[in-house]
Amino acid sequence: MNHGIKLSQHIFWIGVNDRRTHLFENLWPLDKGISYNAYLIRDKKNVLIDTVEIGHVESYFDAIDEILESGENVDYLVINHMEPDHSGALKLITQRYPDITLVGNKNTFKFVRGFFGDFKRILEVVEGDTLDLGDHSLTFVMTPMLHWPETMMTLETKNQILFTGDVFGSFGTLDGVLFDDEVNLDDWEPEQRRYYSNIVGKYVKQTQRALEKLKTVNVRMFAPTHGLIWRQHPDHIVNLYDRWSRLDGDPGVVIAYGSMYGRTERMAEYIARELILAGIRHVKVYDASKTHLSYILSDIWKYRGLIIGSPAYNNRLFPTIEALTIKLEQLHIKNRLLGLFGTATWSGGGVKNLIRFAETTGLEMVHPPHEAKYRPLEKDYEICRDIAGRMATRVKNDE
C-alpha cells in the first residue's frame, strides 16, 4: 500500500510492514507484526528521516524512487536512532547517494563509526540546532536513553511534525492505515503498551523528562518509527506514556505463576476467584510457562496489583518465574502492590526467592507470603483468601 502516502504536501511516509519476523530483537513475539516507519521530505534539499530494517531495503528504495524524479539526489539522512531496525539500510543509502550527508549527534556518530566505519560527510547537531532545507527546516531535540544513548527527535517546523523515533511507537503492522484517526484507538492500546513495557519500560525517568520537554515544543503531529502517526489525537499517546512512565495502575490484578504438577496453579486459581468475589473486575491469570514474558509484562504495566506464585525448583524459583522476576528487577518495577505464594516439598526455595525479589524491588507486600507444604490444604487456601482480600482492599482503596 505504502508509496506516496503524505503527512503533508511534501512529506512522505516511506516505511514498510514486517509480517514475517517472528520475534522483535529476536526476543519479543510479533504475532501482529511490526512496521518500520521512515520518511522523506522533498525540498531544495531532500531529506530521509531514518531507514528501515535491512531485509526490507528493496521496498524502501522503491518508495524513494517513486517519489523523487530520476537522477534527483538525496542530500541528508537524519539518524534519530541507531538500532538496526532503523539504521539497517544506512550503508546501502550512502552507497546509493554518495554525496549524502549523515545528520546525528555526537553519540550517533560514535555508533555509526563503530557499526559501519568512517563517513566523510557528517553533520553533528546539538539540541536546538536548525537545518534549513529551503521551504522546510529541521530542528533537533535530544532524548538520550530513550532507549539508547544516541536517541533524538527531529522537528520539522513548517508543519510541526515531530519525528519521535521509537517513542510513541507500537508493535503491530499498519494494515492499510497510517494515522490515528483511521483506527479504533482502543484496538491499538495493547500493542502500544506491550511495546512500551518491553522496549522502553526501563527508561521511565527519561520518558518523563522527554514529556516535560515536549510541553515546550509546538507539535501538531507525532511521527514515530513504529505504528501509527498521531495527527488527530497526539494527546492520547502523550497521556498513555505519562501513565505508563509513572507506573500508574488501573484497578486490577495480574497473577503470574509457574507450576509443574498443578499445586501452585490451584492456589493461583483460588486467589483469582477470591479477587473476583472481593469485587475486582480485572483479574489476569498467566501460567508463565505458557504465556511469553512480553504479554505478562505488558499487563503488569497496566494493573496496580501483582501476585506471583512459584513452586520450589532445585532450591530456587521455578525457571519461568525466575525469568519474570529478573526482568522486573532489571526494569526497576515500582508502584505495584505485591502478593506472594508458592509450594514446596522439602526445604523450599521458591517463596524464599520471591521474598528476596520483594526486598530488591522494594515493592510493598499487601500480606505476608505463604508457602504450602506438599499440597495446598484448607488452611493454605484460607491464607490465599486473605492475600486476595488484602489485595482487593488495597487496589480498590487506590482507585
Ligand SMILES: Cc1cc2nc3c(=O)[nH]c(=O)nc-3n(C[C@H](O)[C@H](O)[C@H](O)COP(=O)(O)O)c2cc1C
Ligand atoms: C525438578 C524439581 C525440583 C524440585 N526442587 C525442590 C526444592 O529444591 N525444594 C523443595 O522444597 N521442593 C522442590 N521440588 C518439589 C516441588 O517444589 C513441589 O512438589 C511443588 O509443590 C510442585 O508444585 P506444582 O505442583 O505447582 O508444580 C522440586 C520438584 C521438582 C519436580
Ligand SMILES: [Fe+2]
Ligand atoms: Fe529501538
Ligand SMILES: [Fe+2]
Ligand atoms: Fe525501533
